[in-house]
Amino acid sequence: MTRKQRRLILIGSSVGVLAIAAALVLGALRDSIVFFNSPTDIVEKQTAPGTRMRIGGLVKAGSVERGENLRVSFAVTDGNHDIPVRYVGIVPDLFREGQGVVAEGKLEAGGTFVADMVLAKHDENYMPREVVDALKKSGRWQEGEAGNVAK
Amino acid sequence: MIPELGHFALVLALALGLVQAIGPLAGAHYRDAALMRMADSTALMQFVFVALSFAALTVCYVTSDFSVANVYENSHSTMPLIYKYTSVWGNHEGSMLLWVLILALFGAAVAAFGGNLPATLKANVLAVQSWIACAFYVFILLTSNPFLRIAEAPLEGRDLNPILQDIGLAIHPPLLYLGYVGFSISFSFAVAALIEGRIDAAWARWVRPWTLAAWMFLTVGISMGSYWAYYELGWGGFWFWDPVENSSLMPWLAGTALLHSAVVMEKRNALKIWTVLLAILAFSLSLLGTFLVRSGVLTSVHTFATDPSRGVFILAILVFFIGGALALFAWRAPLLKQGGLFAPVSREGALVFNNLFLTTACLTVFVGTLYPLALESVTGEKISVGPPFFNLTFAPLFIPLLFAMPFGPLLAWKRGDVLGVAERLMAAFAVGIVAIAVTFVIKGGQSVLAPFGIGLGVYVIGGALIDLVERTGLFRLPLATVRSRAAGLPRSVWGTAVAHIGIAMSLIGIVAQVWADERIVSLKPQETVSIAGYTLSFDRLTQRTGSNFREQVAKFTVRNSGGTVVGTMDPSKRTFPARATTTTEASLLTRGTSQLYLSLGDANDDGSIAVRLYHKPLVLLIWLGSVVMMLGGGLSLSDRRLRVGAPKPAKKAATKPALQPAE
Numbered sequence: 030m031t032r033k034q035r036r037l038i039l040i041g042s043s044v045g046v047l048a049i050a051a052a053l054v055l056g057a058l059r060d061s062i063v064f065f066n067s068p069t070d071i072v073e074k075q076t077a078p079g080t081r082m083r084i085g086g087l088v089k090a091g092s093v094e095r096g097e098n099l100r101v102s103f104a105v106t107d108g109n110h111d112i113p114v115r116y117v118g119i120v121p122d123l124f125r126e127g128q129g130v131v132a133e134g135k136l137e138a139g140g141t142f143v144a145d146m147v148l149a150k151h152d153e154n155y156m157p158r159e160v161v162d163a164l165k166k167s168g169r170w171q172e173g174e175a176g177n178v179a180k
Numbered sequence: 181m182i183p184e185l186g187h188f189a190l191v192l193a194l195a196l197g198l199v200q201a202i203g204p205l206a207g208a209h210y211r212d213a214a215l216m217r218m219a220d221s222t223a224l225m226q227f228v229f230v231a232l233s234f235a236a237l238t239v240c241y242v243t244s245d246f247s248v249a250n251v252y253e254n255s256h257s258t259m260p261l262i263y264k265y266t267s268v269w270g271n272h273e274g275s276m277l278l279w280v281l282i283l284a285l286f287g288a289a290v291a292a293f294g295g296n297l298p299a300t301l302k303a304n305v306l307a308v309q310s311w312i313a314c315a316f317y318v319f320i321l322l323t324s325n326p327f328l329r330i331a332e333a334p335l336e337g338r339d340l341n342p343i344l345q346d347i348g349l350a351i352h353p354p355l356l357y358l359g360y361v362g363f364s365i366s367f368s369f370a371v372a373a374l375i376e377g378r379i380d381a382a383w384a385r386w387v388r389p390w391t392l393a394a395w396m397f398l399t400v401g402i403s404m405g406s407y408w409a410y411y412e413l414g415w416g417g418f419w420f421w422d423p424v425e426n427s428s429l430m431p432w433l434a435g436t437a438l439l440h441s442a443v444v445m446e447k448r449n450a451l452k453i454w455t456v457l458l459a460i461l462a463f464s465l466s467l468l469g470t471f472l473v474r475s476g477v478l479t480s481v482h483t484f485a486t487d488p489s490r491g492v493f494i495l496a497i498l499v500f501f502i503g504g505a506l507a508l509f510a511w512r513a514p515l516l517k518q519g520g521l522f523a524p525v526s527r528e529g530a531l532v533f534n535n536l537f538l539t540t541a542c543l544t545v546f547v548g549t550l551y552p553l554a555l556e557s558v559t560g561e562k563i564s565v566g567p568p569f570f571n572l573t574f575a576p577l578f579i580p581l582l583f584a585m586p587f588g589p590l591l592a593w594k595r596g597d598v599l600g601v602a603e604r605l606m607a608a609f610a611v612g613i614v615a616i617a618v619t620f621v622i623k624g625g626q627s628v629l630a631p632f633g634i635g636l637g638v639y640v641i642g643g644a645l646i647d648l649v650e651r652t653g654l655f656r657l658p659l660a661t662v663r664s665r666a667a668g669l670p671r672s673v674w675g676t677a678v679a680h681i682g683i684a685m686s687l688i689g690i691v692a693q694v695w696a697d698e699r700i701v702s703l704k705p706q707e708t709v710s711i712a713g714y715t716l717s718f719d720r721l722t723q724r725t726g727s728n729f730r731e732q733v734a735k736f737t738v739r740n741s742g743g744t745v746v747g748t749m750d751p752s753k754r755t756f757p758a759r760a761t762t763t764t765e766a767s768l769l770t771r772g773t774s775q776l777y778l779s780l781g782d783a784n785d786d787g788s789i790a791v792r793l794y795h796k797p798l799v800l801l802i803w804l805g806s807v808v809m810m811l812g813g814g815l816s817l818s819d820r821r822l823r824v825g826a827p828k829p830a831k832k833a834a835t836k837p838a839l840q841p842a843e
Contacts, residue, residue, distance in 0.1 A: 038524045043536055050540045050577060054547050057572035058565075062552075065562035083564060099702055099781070099790055118700055119781030119790050122414075122753075122762045133564075162562075 063133060067163030068110040071136065078138045084112060085131040085160045093126055105130060105142070107167040114142045121149040129160040183248050186236025187327040190277075193229035193284065194317040196222045200310035204303035208376075216303035220291040223306050226313065227281075227288035234268070234281045237326050241268050247333035250274065250326040256339035256758050258728040266349040267340040272474060272490075273326035275353060279470070280316045282354075282361040286390075287313065290365060297386060304372035305365075312364055315497045323490045339728065339758035348408030352401060356428060359398020360466040363435055365390040367463035370456045371505055374512040379452050384445035387459065389817055391442060395435045396813035402428050403686075403806030414764035414779040416698075416794040418802060421570045426549040427469030433542035434462040437535045444531050448593060450519035451532070458535070460509060464502040465542075471498050477553060523595040530588035530596070537581040544573040582636055582687065586643020589676055590650075604650065605643055612639030623695055633691030640684035644677040671819035679812025686805030689773070692798040699793040702784065712795035713741045714776060716749065721789065729754045731765070734780055734789060738769055746771070751778045751791070773800040 065083045066076065076082070084105055092104035092111075099118055103126075104111040114132055124130060124147060134144035200222035207215025237250070241264050246252040254271040255264060263270075269278040287309045294302050320326070369387045373379040405428070410418040419425060438458040444451045471477070475491030522528035548565045556562055586608055590601045602609075616635035623631065649655065651673060652666040697712050708717040719735040733752040740746050751767040766779035774797045781790030 032521060035521065035524065039532065042524075042533075046536050046540050046577075047543075050544055050573065053573040053576055054544055057548075057569045058551065061568035061572060062563045062565050065564065083562075095782075095784065099700060119792055122764055 065131075067107045067166060068105055068112045069107055069163070069167055071112055071142075072110045076136055078136045081133070081135055083131055083133045084114070084142055085129070086112075086163055087160070088124065088126050088128055088130050090126045103130075105132065107163045109167045112142050113140070114144050116144040116147055118147075120147050123149040125149075131160065182236050182239050183245070183327040183329065186233040186240075187325065189229045189233040189236065190317060190321060190327075193226050193233065193280075194314060194321065196226045196229065197310045197314040197317055200226065201307055201314055203307075205307040205375075208300040208303040208307070211300070213299065216299050219303050219306035219310075223284075223287040223291035223310070226310070227284040230277075230281050230284040234277055237274060237277060238265065238268050240327075241265065244337065245333075246335070246337050247329050248326075249328045249330050252330060252334055252337045254340050255337040256728055257336060258758075259340060259345070260727055262347070262350065263340060263345050267344070269353050270340050270344045270349055271326075273320070273324045276316065276320050276324050276474070277326055278353065278357055279361060280313060280320065282357045283309070283313050283316065283364055286362060286365050290368075290390075294386075300376060301369075301372055301383075301386075304375050305368045308368040308371045308375075309364060312368070312501065315500070319490075319493050319497065323493050336758075339756060342729070342754065342756045342759060342761050342763045343412060345728075345756075346408065346412055348404065348412065352405040352408055354401075355397050355404060356401030359394050359396075359401050359435075360428070360431060360469065362390065362394025362397060363431060363459075363463040363466050365394070366435075366438060366459040367501075367505065370459035371508060373456060373516075374505075374508045377512050377515040379456065379516050381446050381449045384442045384455065387455075388439070388442045388446060391435060391438055391459070391462075392813050392817050395432070395439055396810045396817070398428070398432050398435060399806050399813070400810045402432060403803045407803045411766050411768060411777075412763075414766050414792070416696075416766075416777045416779075416792070416796065418693075418799070421548070421565075421567045423549045423552075424473050426545050427465075427472045430542050430545055430549070431462050431465040431469060433538050433545065434458060434465050437538040437542070438462050440531045440534045440538075444528050445519070448520045448522060448528055450522060450528060451535075452516050452519050453513050454535070456513065456516070457509060458539075460502075460505045461539075464498075464505070465546075467498050467501060471495060472549070520594075522593070525591070525598050526596040527588060527591045527593045530584060530591050533584055534581065534588065537577055537584075541574055541577040541581070544577065545570070548573065579636070582640055582683070585640055585680055585683075586646070589647045589673075589680075590643075605646060608639045608642030608646055611642045612636065615639075627694045630691050630694040634688055637684040637688035637691065640687070641681050644680040644684070648674070648677050672816045675812045675814070675816025675819065677812070678815055679809045682805045682808030682810075682812055684805070685801045685808055686803075689798050689801030689803075689805060692801070693796065695797050696799075697795040700781075700790070701793070702788045702790050704786070704788040709791070709793060711776070711793055712797075714746070714795070715739045715741075716776075716778070716793065718789075718791075721783075724752070726754070728758065729756045731755070732780075732783070734791070736767075736778065738776065749776065749778045751780045753780050770800065773798050773804070775799050 063081055063083055065085060066074070068084065068086050070076075071084065086105040086107040089104040089106040089111055092102075094102050096102070101116045101118075101120055102114065104113050106112075114134075116132070116134075128149065131148045132142065132144035133146040133148075134142055136142050200219055203215050203222075204219035206212070207218070239245075240248045240251050241255055242261070244251065244255060244257045244264070246255075250271060250273050254267050254274075259267070267274075269275040287306060290297075290302070290305060290309065294305075297305070366387050369383065369390070373383055402425075405425075406418045409420070410416065438455065441451050441455045441458055445455045471491075471494045475494050477491060548569050552563050552565055586605055587598065587601050590604055591598070612635040615638035616631045619631035619634045651669055652662050654662050657665070699709055699711050701709055703709060703718045705718055705720050708715050710716075716736045716738050719737055722733050722735065724731045724733050731752040731754040733750050736749040736751075737745055738747045738749060747769050749767040749769050752765045754763045754765055755761070756763070764779050766777055769776040769778075774795070777794040777796055779792045781792060783789045
């Protein structure tokens with residue numbers, strides 16, 4: 030086998046593996062990414078029920094209700110719109126009213142968001158960046174609050 | 181006074197760094213021995229000054245000097261002493277100081293142990309290393325100075341993020357940084373080789389031990405971070421495919437590829453250009469990781485504070501070093517001469533296969549990590565790429581890699597016989613298939629793929645053992661001969677086998693999580709919950725007070741199916757008044773390599789408390805595997821041919837015959 034043939038085999042197999050990887054990546058990107066929406070996005074875009082997505086905003090003050098068997102319901106707000114959320118399970122330590130939250134799940138036909146994952150912040154100083162942006166978009170972000178984020 | 185000294189020491193380190201970045205480079209160019217030798221002393225002194233600076237910050241923390249802004253923001257006088265030490269790097273500024281400390285440490289190590297490096301190569305390596313160091317000194321001094329004072333010192337600090345108040349902070353970041361930053365040496369070697377326009381097998385022999393050492397630390401650093409997240413976050417998960425985790429996985433994948441391609445270069449003088457490129461990429465990915473984690477582009481527990489100027493600064497460093505190195509590569513790489521020939525089916529071919537799949541896997545992680553950022557900056561749309569993406573892309577690429585793994589060490593250099601190797605691996609195939617069958621019988625059809633994963637792991641272990649058995653002549657030769665052959669076997673052969681066994685162990689541990697059980701229930705005292713043959717009874721709820729927290733502890737007694745008490749578990753919720761935060765402390769009960777995992781949720785008004793209970797079969801294998809991988813790396817590192825600073829060509833001739841597979 031000449032050097033040229035060997036190089037061809039090498040390049041051919043590299044291209045082959047890369048093509049497989051590209052196919053896997055494109056396939057996976059189509060099926061497995063999750064979009065992030067603010068409550069306003071959901072109301073304005075008229076998102077179809079059943080799509081998997083993330084929503085983020087603040088846990089509306091006074092909206093948290095705990096039921097039997099670890100049922101929790103609360104509302105996520107960005108100041109302009111609220112989306113009711115249902116969740117069964119244990120919410121994170123830093124899940125609190127008036128604080129930032131990100132939930133992943135599906136929107137039901139009635140407009141309730143059924144979450145199977147609730148993420149809060151890692152630390153009381155930070156707010157999820159998506160939440161900050163959502164609040165900024167809705168005009169409810171006061172720069173005074175920047176201290177909560179930038180510090 | 182102490183913080184000012186620390187600040188001053190860092191400025192001096194920068195001054196020395198600038199001298200070292202220019203002098204030796206000029207010395208190597210003009211063949212001026214005195215200028216070249218200067219790099220040794222500046223590298224050592226740089227380390228001394230950075231160490232002084234780091235020590236100064238440590239003193240500020242230990243003495244709770246809240247007049248220093250950094251200490252005020254991240255410490256508290258009642259914090260246990262160990263966390264006062266670790267909180268030095270539990271914040272952005274301090275962690276960058278640790279970063280440069282390790283960078284300077286590696287530079288000093290090259291100066292001290294690189295005695296028999298060619299003078300010009302050593303001078304160039306140290307100069308390049310110093311360029312990196314200077315960039316980060318300037319970054320710290322201009323944007324992240326940990327020594328800034330507060331005019332009126334507060335009486336009390338704001339405490340360290342409670343999640344970080346854990347022994348994990350003492351272990352994970354230093355190990356991870358030793359790995360991350362360790363790749364800077366391979367990078368400097370690669371850039372130095374490009375500057376000289378000359379590269380040979382000896383170069384690979386110098387680079388390999390450094391890469392190997394960095395790789396060992398990175399392996400354990402990542403896995404200790406994973407274990408920490410597992411027990412601290414209270415979710416029972418060990419890997420979330422979070423962008424921050426991915427940014428440590430990418431250099432690991434590139435570094436693993438580099439380790440293997442450097443073998444080909446050292447032994448066969450082939451794959452030179454590729455090896456140089458990998459060395460550049462491994463550290464580039466480390467820099468990218470630093471950027472992603474430290475710039476505030478991502479939000480995670482690792483992002484301490486966001487400040488746009490820092491992000492832009494690190495991005496500039498990133499562009500300069502990656503862009504510069506790649507441009508140099510494009511310009512100079514054609515000068516490097518092509519090396520030895522080999523057939524596609526050969527040890528070299530197998531290592532190329534390894535490299536191909538590792539770098540492609542690295543690429544998929546890269547896409548999954550950066551695609552959301554790119555999409556957001558282009559279209560403003562926010563998406564998250566989670567575990568499903570990586571399960572669909574990364575896993576399919578790792579399966580062929582693991583399947584081919586036992587073939588590599590058994591194939592001959594230059595021209596191998598794949599069918600012959602398959603025949604020799606017959607026993608490994610057999611145990612793999614038996615493992616699949618046994619798993620199916622025990623676990624039934626809960627998951628169709630998982631038993632094959634277990635079988636793959638068992639087969640890889642079998643393959644690694646066959647390699648050792650063949651080389652030592654076990655079962656074939658008299659025991660005394662076996663013993664002497666085992667002793668005569670190069671350590672790197674043992675290292676390969678052990679590291680391969682380690683990755684198989686991790687694989688088995690990961691796959692076995694398919695059979696993990698979970699119970700999320702609300703319990704009142706005296707109630708019980710059962711999982712995987714264990715019954716836990718909730719005895720009572722008590723209060724405890726720590727030095728800077730209060731905690732609510734739930735006491736559980738664990739019984740096995742026979743009703744015998746096998747242990748107690750006491751998960752808790754800690755409240756830290758200084759930050760008004762709560763953390764969940766999970767309780768773990770280890771049975772063999774499996775674990776029961778119990779963490780608390782919220783207490784309800786009726787006296788019940790929510791608990792999350794998991795049974796995680798073989799879960800400890802995930803992290804034990806990484807420790808075994810590190811041991812393998814250590815064995816390889818102790819190989820006399822690879823010992824840092826001892827790459828004597830004469831030794832190679834003496835040990836080489838033993839490296840051939842036993843025919």
